[in-house]
Amino acid sequence: MIPKPAVSDQTMIEFKDVHKWYGDYHALRGITATIRAGEFFSLLGPSGCGKTTLLRTIAGFEGISEGVVLIDGKDVADVPANKRPTNMVFQSYAIFPHLTVAQNVGFGLRKQRLAKADLDARVAEALEMVGLKGYGARAAHALSGGQRQRVALARALILKPKVLLLDEPLSALDKKMREQMQVELIKLQRQVGITFILVTHDQEEALVMSDRIAVMFEGEIAQLSDAETLYRRPNSRRVADFIGxxxxxxxxxxxxxxxxxxxxxxxxxxxxxxxxxxxxxxxxxxxxxxxxxxxxxxxxxxxxxxxxxxxxxxxxxxxxxxxxxxxxxxxxxxxxxxxxxxxxxxxxxxxxxxxxxxxxxxxxxxxxx
Amino acid sequence: MRGGWFKVYALAYLVFLYAPIVLLPMFAFNDATVIAFPLNGFTTKWFSEMWVAPGLWPALKNSLIIAVSSAVIATALGIFAARASTRYKFPGKAGIMGLIMLPLVLPEIIVAVSLLVVLLGIGMPLSIFTVILGHVLMTTPFTIAILTSAFQSLDRSLEEAAYDLGETPISAFRLVILPLVMPGIISSLLISFTISLDEFIIAFFLGGTQVTLPVYIFSQFRFPQSVPVIMALGTILVALSILLLSIAEYFRRRGIAKSGGKDTGGFL
Structure with a gap:
């Protein structure tokens, strides 16, 4: 068992009055929040509440209309997605179907021009971390849903990002697999110590996994607290109805x-x-x-x-x-x-x-x- | 007998469709100048005559240059258009796409005459180049149709995943998008090549003194003694087309198998 590391007071991500407009649609309405380094943080809310949009502003896939997003103290307004210290596990996993498992996992290391032996070692290490030791040579499209999920995790974590973004990563799995992956994700997060930010609409999943949870409705954070406070002392009728x-x-x-x-x-x-x-x-x-x-x-x-x-x-x-x-x-x-x-x-x-x-x-x- | 009439219908349909093509090699190997039954005995002399026929080789060369160039240009244009129409939203998109697809339904003779008027108007001399321009116009709608379906079946997050893993938009396109739409690109190249190769009207109007293969074949029909030679040429073209389509289908299936997709028919 890996003991739970103390979450530091250091801020990893800071939102300052972030707004996002899609034409007339106000998707994010003044998000102000901080996410600490090493934290397992969840964005929880019904579909259309802006949680995925907020996650994508961290990844750099969405620009913001107003406000500031800081990653590790740095304003990322002008930093494109490929230059940000974040990596993402996509809802559809986005495994490259024309590559093998090892080529998928090692994809992000291409830029570093490692020697073949180093690359293979890093890929093998990452695969072992997610429980897919020996799967490297397989074709990516031949994997099951749970295995794709693990490949997506390995592919993101091999780059040792400061923040790992998870966009509803478990929603496509069946209940038993989902529960197993929840536990594995928690263990993995403790092991690597990277800040995890999870987007989910499943309140139980958020309660089980997160150090802190931001409950979002209609582009606003309704409550931001740890799981127990959220459950015992919801700050509004709406949050109380949504959680449990x-x-x-x-x-x-x-x-x-x-x-x-x-x-x-x-x-x-x-x-x-x-x-x-x-x-x-x-x-x-x-x-x-x-x-x-x-x-x-x-x-x-x-x-x-x-x-x-x-x-x-x-x-x-x-x-x-x-x-x-x-x-x-x-x-x-x-x-x-x-x-x-x-x-x-x-x-x-x-x-x-x-x-x-x-x-x-x-x-x-x-x-x- | 259940479905009996359907079987008769299907058989009649196939005969109607393929009988002329079967006749082609029959008369190509028939030892007679007149195209009529009964057959007169086996010969390969039409093939050797074809080999030395004056004007055939220049026409074939022109046709190949035109077909390869218009296939490459139309497919390149098709990639841009298909990518833009599947990936971006822009004002007037439906109208613009409609205009690009218009040559698909316009009578070809109208297009050829209009092009001729325009070219003569701006004083551009008729050549292989003007035929290529016309063929690009005719084949681009086909390439867009094929490539749009290839781009549409791509998960958008694949591209985002490549950015996320440090690739620039250009390298992401090269490493992820291009390999995945490659089967579509190959089919687009082959289809536009085939369309251009046997296109007659535009080649006839815009070719000037440059003769393509279909124009050459048409001109040879004036001389009864060269008809068997044309039959021999036709036989070779049919064999080549079948080979080409088989290759295209092979690549399409391999592409689908490689990316783990489901075979949903395809263009060929």
């Missing part, structure tokens, strides 16, 4: 002081919420309280709640093997919420219509207003 499942119940803000917000929440009564747990509600909506399915606990008979409890009725049961999802209606609320429980050996799965008690704590609740 979140339940919402109507609420009303009663009073507000510097250290605490007093809220009347349906089902939970009058509670105090830490302002750090407050996020913005979707426009045009009144306040609500949100919580993740696993943050509330369905109590079994005789079990004591550690904090507080409410009564509820089970309306739907979805059994997943290791987990069961329950749609429960908390007393005093109008619509059911979804809770998830790990299936512990010896504890029966509950049935539809059963009455139950639910343990909760104010710390698990996020206020959207």
């Amino acid at each position: 499942t979140m339940n919402f119940l109507p609420a009303e803000v009663i009073s507000e002081t510097a250290g605490s917000i007093e809220v009347e929440a349906q089902g939970f009564g009058r509670i105090h919420v830490d302002p750090k747990q407050a996020a913005s509600e979707a426009p045009g909506k009144s306040a609500s309280i949100g919580f993740r399915p696993e943050t509330l606990t369905i109590l079994h008979e005789g079990q004591q709640a550690t904090d507080r409890e409410v009564g509820a009725t089970i309306e739907e049961v979805v059994y997943y093997g290791d987990m069961t999802y329950y749609d429960v209606k908390i007393d005093g609320t109008e619509k059911p919420v979804r809770l998830s429980m790990r299936n512990v050996f010896g504890r029966p799965v509950l049935d539809i219509g059963m009455r139950t008690r639910i343990a909760w704590s104010p710390g698990a609740l996020v206020l959207f207003r």
Whole structure:
């Protein structure tokens, strides 16, 4: 196992108020962010949010209309793609079909005019790194999807770039292969210590792999934080909806002081919420309280709640093997919420219509207003 | 019998299509000046007569120069046009592409007469060069059609990957784009060569005193005694065409196999 290296404070990429227009279409609307050296950074968002455009401005495939992009402290406005210290793994992998695996991997080294033996050694080393030892002589077009992906990685990493850009690299793979590659990519990133920037629309993939994630909507970064903060304390209703499942119940803000917000929440009564747990509600909506399915606990008979409890009725049961999802209606609320429980050996799965008690704590609740 | 009539139809179709071509070698080896049945016995004398026929070799030389030059020029122009139309967006693109493709549907005699008027108007003497100009005009639409499909099947990110790995636009084109569209370029060269080689109207109008092979063949039909010689020449041309098309098809298939693509028919 390779220990996780500390991400340095050194800035690798900096966006300063970056705008991109395609004619009348405003694709990037004032992106300001920094990506640190050695970081695994993800750009996450639905299709059309500008995440790929932003990645391509780093690679040099797209110019920007306004603002500044700095790579390793240097303004890259006038640096063409072939002169930038970045390499990219394309969504389609873009493996050159007329070349062998070794010729593909060694393609970027052509300019360095290495001796044949050195070139072969570097290519072999890169292939071994991605688990394709001995594949050099194969024709590139005869490879499977997962192998193409690895060739694309080796081809980019052999140049030892400062930044590796990955444009939805796993989206074409099946689920099992994807999960395996996620783990391999994380290991690889720790091994080489290069800054990885991943574009994905898959929130789970971003949570699993990234040190930090920028969630983008409509050309803007909605939230930039580490995975746990993003999941536990989304800063807006939109981010909360996009990342995982979140339940919402109507609420009303009663009073507000510097250290605490007093809220009347349906089902939970009058509670105090830490302002750090407050996020913005979707426009045009009144306040609500949100919580993740696993943050509330369905109590079994005789079990004591550690904090507080409410009564509820089970309306739907979805059994997943290791987990069961329950749609429960908390007393005093109008619509059911979804809770998830790990299936512990010896504890029966509950049935539809059963009455139950639910343990909760104010710390698990996020206020959207 | 299911599909019985279709079989009859298909057979009749093939006979209609190929019978004249089969007759060509038959009469080329027939020992008679008159082109008629019954056949009169085997001879190769028409071939040896053809070999020494006055005017044939200069006509063949002219035809080859014209066909090779117009194939190369039309294919080069086709590469630029196909690349521009598949890669860039520019105002009036549809209109411009339409205009370039227009000679494909214009009556050739109109094109030939208009060209002649223009050339005489600007005082350019008629020569091999003017025939090449006319043939480039006629064959460029074909090369664009062939090359556009070759360029269209290219993944755009292949080119970006080459830039990303340090290549300039020119070296990326040479190392990645060119090898991948090479089968298309070879088919484009062969098709435009073939079209130019047997083109008659433009060669006849714009050639001046320079005679191409089709013009030579046409002129020889005035003399009944040279008809069997023309049959011999025709036989050789058919054999060469079949050989040429087989080579083109071989390259196209090899190109597809090499890049791992699927064979979707092709032009040939």
